[in-house]
Amino acid sequence: MKTWLVLFRKEWLEMIRNYKVIWIPLAFVLFGLLQPITSYYMPEILKNAGNLPNGAVIKIPIPLSGEVLAQTLGQYNQMGILVLVLAFMGIIASERKSGMTKAILVKPVGYSSYITAKWTSAVLLSAGAIFLSMAASWYYTVLLIGDFPFMNVVKGASIFFIWILFLITLTVFFSSFLKSSGLVAAFTLLLSILVTLLTSLLGKWMEWSPYQLTNAAATLFTAGRIEGPFLLPLITTVILTVLLLSLAATRKSNS
Amino acid sequence: MEVRSLTKSFGKHVAVNxxxxxIEKGHCVALLGANGAGKxxxxxxxxxxxxxTNGSVSFGDVHKGDYREYIGYLPQHPVFFPWMNGMEYLVFxxxxxxxxxxxxxxxxxxxxxxxxxxxxxKRKVGGYSGGMKQRLGIAQALIHEPKLLMLDEPVSALDPVGRREILELMKLLKETTTILFSTHILHDAEEVCDDVIMIHKGKLAITGSVSELRRKHQEDVIIIxxxxxxGAWARxxxxxxxxxxVKSTHNTVEIYVKNAAEARRQLLAEIAERQLPIxxxxxxxxxxxxxxMEVVGK
Structure with a gap:
């Protein structure tokens, strides 16, 4: 346990020294702010974009607060995932490549504490980033568009975060046995796109899919309560996450 | 430390056989072998x-299990976090x-x-020279006062000055710690070590103390x-x-002799008699x- 804390502290020190603690939340807050602001100013933006004949009338209804927040989740699912996967793709792969893993494991350190310390710090940082960003998005939505209960934002963000948790675990899992960080990112992104696509295309067959959690969170924002599958995807996601993490933490590679 | 029939194979390739x-407590042991011998x-x-893949290692009283806290290890190419300074790295x-x-x-x-x-x-490790990194690597191996210090090619990558310094350091360290280090440079082994383990293609070739090997395998040789x-005279x-x-090449003859003094007398007499133009x-x-060379060459 003591070595776990030492490793955990080292991860944070590293993330501070390479500014990940700053730029990841910053990027997320940006994505979070973008949605309410563009929704609100969309008519103005279109008007100023020119290219429209004189006298053209633009009528775009300003979306409801809940819809804006649900769209924010869409932003995270595109840009946010990319940022997180790129930020954490090398979390183990790069240390294995440089030989640092060996230097650490030659000390009396358990391989599982080495992996879980990394996983925990990645999860905590992305949780911080997403909740901060969600709060910012909520604040601007309330300011520009209309009131929305904060508790629902917290609930929705928590449900959505379980999907992100799954993706981070997937990144850590690939990172634990691939040597190239690029491959880690490629595999993780491909798999996440595949899950997303299949879930949208084959809704009926994919009720267990972790991606359903995004839909659950979105309906919580738009309709005020969760519609569609929730418990089933929650259970599969938790099981998959635990499975991937334990595979990553027990699988000790020779190289 | 006792090592028994240690074997490692990668697929079909047997790296250590x-x-x-x-390894006795307090000794300094060199693991010698050519590149790729399995050191x-x-x-x-x-x-x-x-x-x-097979075999066992027991360390002191620990027969099966984790003895990592008793050893310090310097990898062949020590790596560090470039964003840490030397002090932070050692504390970590x-x-x-x-x-x-x-x-x-x-x-x-x-x-x-x-x-x-x-x-x-206080400086970032990213800006260290090769010799300093090697020192920092040795320092991290020594930080917890290990009973056994293992160094993988500690001097191979260094320039002559750095190498001299590290060898001097090892001489100091062997007063207090058991050392096992690998090298392909025999001279270094002879200089700092008590015992030598020579391996060739993953197999144990010769083992023994330096002085014993000298006594057993060293021969007097007269080179003329x-x-x-x-050539004809050599035969x-x-x-x-x-x-x-007798080994002869062109104009030089190497004569391995059993008794240097006796052979010298005879050879000098022979040379004088035949008026060889030596x-x-x-x-x-x-x-x-x-x-x-003999071990590796066979």
């Missing part, structure tokens, strides 16, 4: 980084080895001082060079009973280097 030896694989198995490694933070920092200060890189402690080809002396082996006459001893 049935290796058994033991690094052996050390990594001893340090617990790789699982042996010390804490991983189970020291408390205060104990780790006292040890780190001590070691930086002792290894002569005290001024560099001349202005003319001595004529092969069956003398003081001569054990340019030099050297009485020497074979080095362990020759033994090594």
């Amino acid at each position: 049935d290796l058994s030896f033991s 690094t694989t052996t050390l990594e198995m001893l340090s617990g980084l790789q699982q042996p 490694m010390g804490e991983l080895s189970g020291l408390s933070k205060t104990k780790a920092s006292t040890r780190a200060n001590e070691l930086l001082e002792r290894l002569g890189i005290a001024d560099a402690g 060079s001349a202005e003319a080809n001595l 004529s002396i092969e069956d003398w009973n003081t001569v054990s082996k 340019t030099s006459f050297t009485v020497a001893q074979t080095s362990l280097e020759d033994l090594f």
